[in-house]
Amino acid sequence: MLGVEAVGGQYVVNHCYCFSDGFDANITAAIAKFPPQNSLIYQYTGALYNKYSSFVPCQCADVTRVQTTVVMTNTSIMAAANATIVPSNASAAAVRNATQTTTLLLINLSTKMMTVQLPQMRQLVPSLNSTLISGQYYNLTNVTATAANFNLQFVLRGRNASLSDQVCAGLVAVFSNDTSVNLTSSNCTVVGCNQTSPAPPTNGNLTSTGTLAGATATYTCNAGYRLSTLTNEVVSVCDHNTTTWTPLPANLSCPLDMRCKGSPPPIPQFMVNNWDRVTREQGTQITYTCQISYRPVVGTSMISTCQNTTWTNISTNFQCEYVGCSDSPPQVPDNVKLYWDSSMLEKSTAIYSCVDGFVAIGSVQQLTLTCLNMTWGELPSNFLCVGSDYNFMNSGNFDDVNYFFIVTIPSLAALMCFMCCCLCCTRIDSPLFCLCSPRKKSNSYP
Numbered sequence: 001m002l003g004v005e006a007v008g009g010q011y012v013v014n015h016c017y018c019f020s021d022g023f024d025a026n027i028t029a030a031i032a033k034f035p036p037q038n039s040l041i042y043q044y045t046g047a048l049y050n051k052y053s054s055f056v057p058c059q060c061a062d063v064t065r066v067q068t069t070v071v072m073t074n075t076s077i078m079a080a081a082n083a084t085i086v087p088s089n090a091s092a093a094a095v096r097n098a099t100q101t102t103t104l105l106l107i108n109l110s111t112k113m114m115t116v117q118l119p120q121m122r123q124l125v126p127s128l129n130s131t132l133i134s135g136q137y138y139n140l141t142n143v144t145a146t147a148a149n150f151n152l153q154f155v156l157r158g159r160n161a162s163l164s165d166q167v168c169a170g171l172v173a174v175f176s177n178d179t180s181v182n183l184t185s186s187n188c189t190v191v192g193c194n195q196t197s198p199a200p201p202t203n204g205n206l207t208s209t210g211t212l213a214g215a216t217a218t219y220t221c222n223a224g225y226r227l228s229t230l231t232n233e234v235v236s237v238c239d240h241n242t243t244t245w246t247p248l249p250a251n252l253s254c255p256l257d258m259r260c261k262g263s264p265p266p267i268p269q270f271m272v273n274n275w276d277r278v279t280r281e282q283g284t285q286i287t288y289t290c291q292i293s294y295r296p297v298v299g300t301s302m303i304s305t306c307q308n309t310t311w312t313n314i315s316t317n318f319q320c321e322y323v324g325c326s327d328s329p330p331q332v333p334d335n336v337k338l339y340w341d342s343s344m345l346e347k348s349t350a351i352y353s354c355v356d357g358f359v360a361i362g363s364v365q366q367l368t369l370t371c372l373n374m375t376w377g378e379l380p381s382n383f384l385c386v387g388s389d390y391n392f393m394n395s396g397n398f399d400d401v402n403y404f405f406i407v408t409i410p411s412l413a414a415l416m417c418f419m420c421c422c423l424c425c426t427r428i429d430s431p432l433f434c435l436c437s438p439r440k441k442s443n444s445y446p
Helices: 025-033 075-082 092-124 163-175 389-397 402-426
Strands: 013-017 045-048 055-060 063-070 130-142 148-157 204-209 216-221 234-237 271-273 285-290 295-298 303-307 320-321 336-339 349-354 358-360 366-370 385-387
Touching: 013 055, 025 055, 063 075, 063 163, 075 092, 075 148, 075 295, 092 130, 092 163, 130 163, 148 163, 285 295, 349 358
Parallel strands: none
Antiparallel strands: 013 045, 045 055, 063 148, 130 148, 204 216, 216 234, 271 285, 285 303, 295 320, 336 349, 349 366, 358 385
């Protein structure tokens, strides 16, 4: 990150240091390291000191605009200037051509100003090294066959009317030996608002940074009063384009501050409130309710209201009782697992399901118990998990009756068949004897 570390903790965190604050060696060095910034025409790059003890770029608006007029008689310049003159009855095309010529002439002169004349001004008047930002030719007036007035504007760092003297000194130093430029009638004037900033309202205060273009007027209220805009301050700016103060909000006033002082009543045990720790407006209501797993013994809630700078009291009779569960969920049966986060607050849940490789008997494969009215309820006795060989039971309803017909009877029938076969195999007079015994019969067998 670009910047320099603080020296002795002398910088304020998150403050944008501009020329009016004073550029020390550290700030100047930090700004020199910044990459080129896209500043607006009436802004320049300052240095913001951040929490990482470094400077980063920020935009500053404390500038002074100085305007002046020089009379030029240079032959080549006058030839171009005369091409900008059009008669009152000129065609639209002629007017467009003249306008384009004027624009091109001013651009060419402004380019020369930035590349040649400004460096010369800074060199000849050292005080301009730190203040002069830009300069340009912005208008052309009083064009005659031999002379024309060229209007110039300079933008300087800092908001100080005396900077106009530095500009005039720089112009004299640059053009003193140029016979094609006449500075006799040139006056360097600062651009500012023609009138003072609007007066503050009754019980209000005004803090102004002057009347130069870009200056600000900040309005606040005396202690015990508050702006009708419900903000801490209102700012009016001396606009660069109109050189007038931006209007204040309609009917700006400083009525009595009716906000509540201090905090609302403390929160009783087992309760919460909905205050955002910020709002204190007249009429603000704060609702006190019971915490989760608690319910009011009487009523539903309490309210404290901001009235005439004071919070109203809440009743001491409003109490909350615990309605959460006091015991753990029912014991886990065989082959069942429990998902429970150990919470016994009201509406907490305990989920029972079969362990891997087992399925529940019946259509319910998962059972959820909820803590309500201080109890979990009972786990149904028919919630059983059996081996996964019984997955076929998931295809339909499987109650005790179905179990008897589908499982019990077929199992008994199979068992009886097996026992009969075994009995027949042990009798030598049984036809099954030959199948059960590999021995060959004797010839004496009847």
